[in-house]
Amino acid sequence: MIQTRGLTRRFGEVTAVDDVSFDVPRGLLTGFVGGNGAGKTTTMRMVMGLLGIHGGEVLWDGRAITAADRRRFGYMPEERGLYPKQKIVDQLVYLGELSGLPAGRARRSALSHLERFGLADRAGDRVEKLSLGNQQRVQIIAALMNSPTALILDEPFSGLDPRAVDSMVDLLREETARDTPVLFSSHQLDLVEQLCDRLVVLAAGRVVAQGAVEELRARGPERLRLVTDRDAGWVRDLRGLHVVDVDGPVALLELTGGDGDDVRRTLLQEGLGRGEVRELARVTTPLAEIYREVTA
Numbered sequence: 202m203i204q205t206r207g208l209t210r211r212f213g214e215v216t217a218v219d220d221v222s223f224d225v226p227r228g229l230l231t232g233f234v235g236g237n238g239a240g241k242t243t244t245m246r247m248v249m250g251l252l253g254i255h256g257g258e259v260l261w262d263g264r265a266i267t268a269a270d271r272r273r274f275g276y277m278p279e280e281r282g283l284y285p286k287q288k289i290v291d292q293l294v295y296l297g298e299l300s301g302l303p304a305g306r307a308r309r310s311a312l313s314h315l316e317r318f319g320l321a322d323r324a325g326d327r328v329e330k331l332s333l334g335n336q337q338r339v340q341i342i343a344a345l346m347n348s349p350t351a352l353i354l355d356e357p358f359s360g361l362d363p364r365a366v367d368s369m370v371d372l373l374r375e376e377t378a379r380d381t382p383v384l385f386s387s388h389q390l391d392l393v394e395q396l397c398d399r400l401v402v403l404a405a406g407r408v409v410a411q412g413a414v415e416e417l418r419a420r421g422p423e424r425l426r427l428v429t430d431r432d433a434g435w436v437r438d439l440r441g442l443h444v445v446d447v448d449g450p451v452a453l454l455e456l457t458g459g460d461g462d463d464v465r466r467t468l469l470q471e472g473l474g475r476g477e478v479r480e481l482a483r484v485t486t487p488l489a490e491i492y493r494e495v496t497a
């Protein structure tokens with residue numbers, strides 16, 4: 202498990218990362234979300250030892266992390282650092298060797314990953330001949346070359362087409378199934394929602410929420426969807442409810458307090474008193490909504 206404890210980093214007057222503590226457990230996909238400038242990249246760079254730490258520490262399996270531990274990590278930086286003029290396979294072999302693989306194994310690993318990402322026939326091309334999305338795939342392969350013990354991926358999905366997103370998703374799932382801790386940042390909340398076991402939300406350099414997605418959902422109010430056969434505007438007059446939206450016969454509501462059973466019963470009775478109730482069901486709060494609440 203990777204843990205950060207009180208991680209802090211300043212740039213001049215700005216505290217970009219402020220007392221940040223979170224866990225990236227083994228075998229789980231941890232999503233790292235936050236607006237532009239929230240401090241995700243800075244945090245990841247400190248985890249990887251690429252940026253000096255001004256306060257706090259990074260732990261690996263409960264002890265202070267070492268350079269040797271970090272060499273076994275797979276890291277995909279935000280700035281994609283490939284050499285445009287070099288052949289793709291040579292570049293991957295070089296990066297594999299840098300992370301400690303013998304040349305032969307590095308080549309085999311590069312070729313099998315290129316195959317998997319549909320780039321086997323491009324192995325001999327120069328990087329600059331690839332589209333940006335395909336360069337991104339090569340960058341991902343570079344992070345996976347030496348069977349990493351942990352993965353730290355900065356925006357791995359940006360620029361990928363839907364097929365490449367699927368390959369990436371499969372791959373991350375395989376890595377977590379092998380007990381690898383995976384931390385990845387993303388602005389694509391829909392994807393994070395589908396994928397993540399856990400979430401760390403950063404705002405202005407601080408952790409504002411973390412935990413299992415379900416756990417974060419459970420902290421918010423319960424949401425109900427009511428579908429009737431006529432205009433549902435009358436729900437605005439009921440107590441114990443916040444009306445998120447009414448669109449003709451469909452209302453989206455939040456329980457705001459009191460006895461939830463009572464409120465649901467009243468809602469149903471009031472609805473039936475006016476006509477037909479076609480649906481009254483609990484609905485899941487979208488992650489985007491939770492995100493807005495915790496970062497507000």
Ligand SMILES: Nc1ncnc2c1ncn2[C@@H]1O[C@H](COP(=O)(O)OP(=O)(O)OP(=O)(O)O)[C@@H](O)[C@H]1O
Nearest residue numbers: 212215217235236237238239240241242243244279
């Ligand atoms: N090398 C640097 N020098 C000065 N300020 C920096 C430097 N790197 C980051 N910052 C500042 O630190 C803050 C956090 O930036 P960071 O890149 O970590 O955020 P982020 O969450 O990764 O943002 P994004 O989602 O836009 O990539 C920002 O205010 C940024 O301007």
